[in-house]
Amino acid sequence: MNIDMIRAADSRLEGKVRRTPLLSSPFLDEIAGRRVWIKPECLQHTGSFKFRGGWSAVSAMEPELRAKGVLAMSSGNHGQGVALAAARHGAPAVVLMPSDAPRQKIANTRALGAEVVLYDRATEDRDAIAARLTEERSLTLIRPFDEPEVIAGQGTCGLEIARQATELGIDKADMIVCCGGGGFASGVALALEADAPGLRVRPAEPEDFDDMARSLAAGEIRRNAKTAGSLCDAILTPQPGALTFPVLSRLAGPGLAVSEDEALRAMALAFSRLKLVAEPGGAVALAAALFHGDEIEGEDVIVTISGGNVDPGVFSAALERFGD
Amino acid sequence: MNIDMIRAADSRLEGKVRRTPLLSSPFLDEIAGRRVWIKPECLQHTGSFKFRGGWSAVSAMEPELRAKGVLAMSSGNHGQGVALAAARHGAPAVVLMPSDAPRQKIANTRALGAEVVLYDRATEDRDAIAARLTEERSLTLIRPFDEPEVIAGQGTCGLEIARQATELGIDKADMIVCCGGGGFASGVALALEADAPGLRVRPAEPEDFDDMARSLAAGEIRRNAKTAGSLCDAILTPQPGALTFPVLSRLAGPGLAVSEDEALRAMALAFSRLKLVAEPGGAVALAAALFHGDEIEGEDVIVTISGGNVDPGVFSAALERFGD
CATH class of the missing domain: 3.40.50.1100 (Rossmann fold)
Incomplete structure (x- = not known):
């Protein structure tokens, strides 16, 4: 950095x-x-x-990797930022969100063109779901801060x-x-x-x-x-x-x-x-x-x-x- | 114009x-x-x-006239614009407002340093009150649009x-x-x-x-x-x-x-x-x-x-x- x-x-x-x-x-x-x-x-x-980080990350990717798609884990704002950045690059985006995230954030993320996958914060392992999604679908994970x-x-x-x-x-x-x-x-x-x-x-x-x-x-x-x-x-x-x-x-x-x-x-x-x-x-x-x-x-x-x-x-x- | x-x-x-x-x-x-x-x-x-018009009018005045003060008639926004413009020019401002204007607009106009004079839209003649104020106190009227x-x-x-x-x-x-x-x-x-x-x-x-x-x-x-x-x-x-x-x-x-x-x-x-x-x-x-x-x-x-x-x-x- x-x-x-x-x-x-x-x-x-x-x-x-x-x-x-x-x-x-x-x-x-x-x-x-x-x-x-x-x-x-x-x-x-x-x-x-979050749109700043989303655009920065998506725009920095190799085009062939980007075309396969990106994955974001987010309570909402990072997901929306990545979703819009991906959409404007013509790349697919999947956003993994807790099911108790604000309704507006879930709806907006979908409306920005992303596929939203919901999980239960209390009972499900977010990282395991993310690992499965990235592997099965060749998505690139964009972490929210690290x-x-x-x-x-x-x-x-x-x-x-x-x-x-x-x-x-x-x-x-x-x-x-x-x-x-x-x-x-x-x-x-x-x-x-x-x-x-x-x-x-x-x-x-x-x-x-x-x-x-x-x-x-x-x-x-x-x-x-x-x-x-x-x-x-x-x-x-x-x-x-x-x-x-x-x-x-x-x-x-x-x-x-x-x-x-x-x-x-x-x-x-x-x-x-x-x-x-x-x-x-x-x-x-x-x-x-x-x-x-x-x-x-x-x-x-x-x-x-x-x-x-x-x-x-x-x-x-x-x-x-x-x-x- | x-x-x-x-x-x-x-x-x-x-x-x-x-x-x-x-x-x-x-x-x-x-x-x-x-x-x-x-x-x-x-x-x-x-x-x-309204701050744009307020600043324009107050800043265009002759300094000696401005120092005597300005009067605005306003349901709120014009009054606030004139009040802040006058305050920043060090000039007194009186704002004549209907008593049923939104409370926040009345409070803000006062907080911006203006003297607020309230009148009843239904029973009082706003223009007559304004004429009396401008004459008695040598204020310059700044009309809200004309x-x-x-x-x-x-x-x-x-x-x-x-x-x-x-x-x-x-x-x-x-x-x-x-x-x-x-x-x-x-x-x-x-x-x-x-x-x-x-x-x-x-x-x-x-x-x-x-x-x-x-x-x-x-x-x-x-x-x-x-x-x-x-x-x-x-x-x-x-x-x-x-x-x-x-x-x-x-x-x-x-x-x-x-x-x-x-x-x-x-x-x-x-x-x-x-x-x-x-x-x-x-x-x-x-x-x-x-x-x-x-x-x-x-x-x-x-x-x-x-x-x-x-x-x-x-x-x-x-x-x-x-x-x-």
Whole structure:
């Protein structure tokens, strides 16, 4: 993993990815007590940053291999990103999803042309199913985060942030990134190391699923006790990745953990102040910036809204509880 | 009103306005049966395109006059645009609002530093109150649409659309603009006449408030029978403007009228497919593109989402009825 791979991915993504803006609101600045800049990857194709990694990985494949097809395991966002990238390359895609993934994510993945295979998180072995599918059908597995070309693709978001921060005259800031396995955070960290070294990545996670924060603090990989039971479905991973952890161990500051209520409150504020739809897992970085200011340094903080693929009922519940 | 005023406004807005992207979704294209491009002015500062006109008008004033203060009459979005523009120029702002305007718009206008004066739509004479305020306090009235510098500011959105359409290779399309008094539509129409003459403005309005459509069809100004009673509060005006109607009469195609349910359905689709928060009045152009395809010509249609300042309860109701 290095910056050259990210720059190469960025060239392949040119004209294919949406270059998202960097937004702000005086109302959010006031809550945070500092300037808050928002990178809205919910506006990315397929509604999350995952399209970047999906396109990077699919576009980097040898054409004859790509023509046989790709396989993604995903609670939803990675699957959609890979599905659309594969479809636009004319390649078949199979997405292995837990049967309790949000309905909208399952429906969208199918609508983007992928074959969806569902499994039961509690009783079935996802990796065994994946191994069988790749072998029987000669598919190439694209891992959601521990995959160099995927990390390179997510890193392109970091290149954009570095450019945007420079234009705004921001040379020092905490860069809070929504974190599951760490693909997004590590890609962004590598990009910022090269292009904006004063911006330091801080992974944000839900409480009880803060494996990355605890692993960074311990200096070695720690697992979560639970693997389900949070609305932040997009970023529930058992433990940091073997590729992503060393990158973040070297480059990231301490992790931040937010409560589910804080994530829902951040969603309600993204609605009212930014006119953006954030999903719970996509709102944890904004929640950290707004409600954990005592753990943040400096006058500026930049956050990702990593995705917006949320069921209407969950969104309405967040507005009902925190919308005023 | 001419293109030079719009270009001058664009120079004054540089670095102050958000240059909004042009978005799309394969899911929306499928519903519409053509390519749909969305200009999301809900992402503009203060949550609507009105900041453009507000900044244009305030920045064009003589400094000594500006220092005495400005007055806006507004159901909400124009008031917020003027309030923020005035605040950033260090000028006082008074906003005269109907007492039944959405709570969030009243609260936001105050939070942006303006003094809000409420009046009763049914029993009080807004214009008389405004006349008294401007005289007693030496305020300059900034009209919401029949004001040359306001129209020029809204026209800057048209300059951006012309550039973006050119980059996408679109040289012919219907450009559907959410329309109240016609300030936005006429500004955009003048910009497109100069920079993208193959793009034709089509005003979109709510049913029962389609004064512009009926006026364009009749060739003379027609009033609405009703002045209240729609969720599309942002675009309920009694009749087309004296400045805006001649511009649209010369440049616009036939108007489109959508039902309130169609507007709410478009809001739900903007939520799920674009991750954007649209207010009812801000969704009428998208609704027209999606549900009135038989009244539209050509392969490409461009629409504005003109604002996103909606109460959470109204938004949740739209999701509950049309979110699946």
